[in-house]
Amino acid sequence: MKIRDMLGKGNTTVSFEIFPPKTTYPMETIFETLEKLRDLSPDFISVTYGAGGSSQGHTVEIASRVKKDFGIESIAHLTCVTSTKDSIRQMLQDIRNSGIENILALRGDIPDSFREDRSWKPEYRYAYELIDEIVDFGGFSIGAACYPEGHVETRNKVDDLKYLKQKVDHGVDFLVTQLFFDNELFYQFREKMDLVGIEKPVIAGILPVLNINQVKRIQEISGCNMPPKFLRILDRYEHDPKSLQEAGIAYAVDQIVDLLSFGIEGVHIYTMNKPEPTRRIMESISTVRYSEARKVISR
C-alpha cells in the first residue's frame, strides 16, 4: 500500500524507523528485532540507507522482508548526493522488483572526502533532483525530510523553507521531520509551512532518549533545541542510565500525547532497533491514540 493513501484518513499513523545492522553485526539481529516490533502493529516501518554507518546494501532486502515476511508496509530510504544517475536508476529498479511501494527521498550528508575533492561533480546536488528521477520512474509514493528547526547547513531559515516548498512541489506526498524535543518549535514550523502553502501531511519524528552518548551525538548531527524540562532530566540522571531511560521514555510519551492532541497526521518513532522502549511507548499512548475525540488536521 502507498503511504500517501494511509494518511489523512482521520487516524494518526504510528510508524517506526529501523536501520540495517552495522557490518560488524549479523544480519539476523534485525529480523529478531522485527519479530518484536511486529507485535506492536505499526502502520509502516522505514529502513534507513547508510545512516550512522549502517550498511547501504541491506536497505532494500530488509524493507522487502518487512513487507513480505512480516506483513507490515515498508518504506526504503534512499540518498543521492554521492550516487550516479545510473546507480540510482538501478536502485529504483531493484526497489520496484522487491515489491516496495514507498521511498523516502533524501540528499544524504556529504562526506568530507567528497567535499574536499575539487574534481568531484555531483550528479545530484539536492533531494528535489532525486525526487524528479523517482517521479519520472513512476509507481512510488514519495516522502521527504523536513527540519522544524532548520537544516544544519542552512544559514537562512527563510531559504530553507523556500527550498522545502520547491522539494514538495517536485512531487512529494508527505514529509517526515527530523527529531525534535520541543513541540512548540514544531507547531511554529507548521504555521510557517501553512503560510508558504506547503500542504502535504507531516509525520513527526520522535526519538526516545535512552542514553547520554546518544544525546551528545544528536546535538552534533542535528543541533536541535533542548528545552529546560529536557535538560533537567539529562542533568539529573546523566549518571543513572536506568532512570535516564525511564525518563526518556516518559518524555517521548508526553511529546506524542501532545502531538495527538494537536491532531498530527503521523508519528514516526526512531526505535534505534530497540523494541522494548518502543513497546512501552506504544502501550502508554494506545488509549489516547484511539480516543473517540481524535481529530486529525485535514489538508
Ligand code: FAD
Ligand atoms: P535537501 O532537501 O536537498 O536539503 C539539503 C540542504 O540544501 C538544506 O540546507 C537545504 O536548505 C538546501 N537546499 C535544498 N534545495 C536547495 C536549492 N535548490 N538550492 C540551494 N540550497 C538548497 N541520511 C542518510 O544518509 N540516510 C538515511 O536513511 C537518512 N534518513 C533520514 C530520515 C529523516 C526523516 C531525516 C530528517 C533525515 C535523514 N537523513 C538520512 C539525513 C539527511 O540525508 C541529511 O539531513 C541531509 O544533509 C539532507 O538531506 P535532505 O534530503 O533533507 O536534503
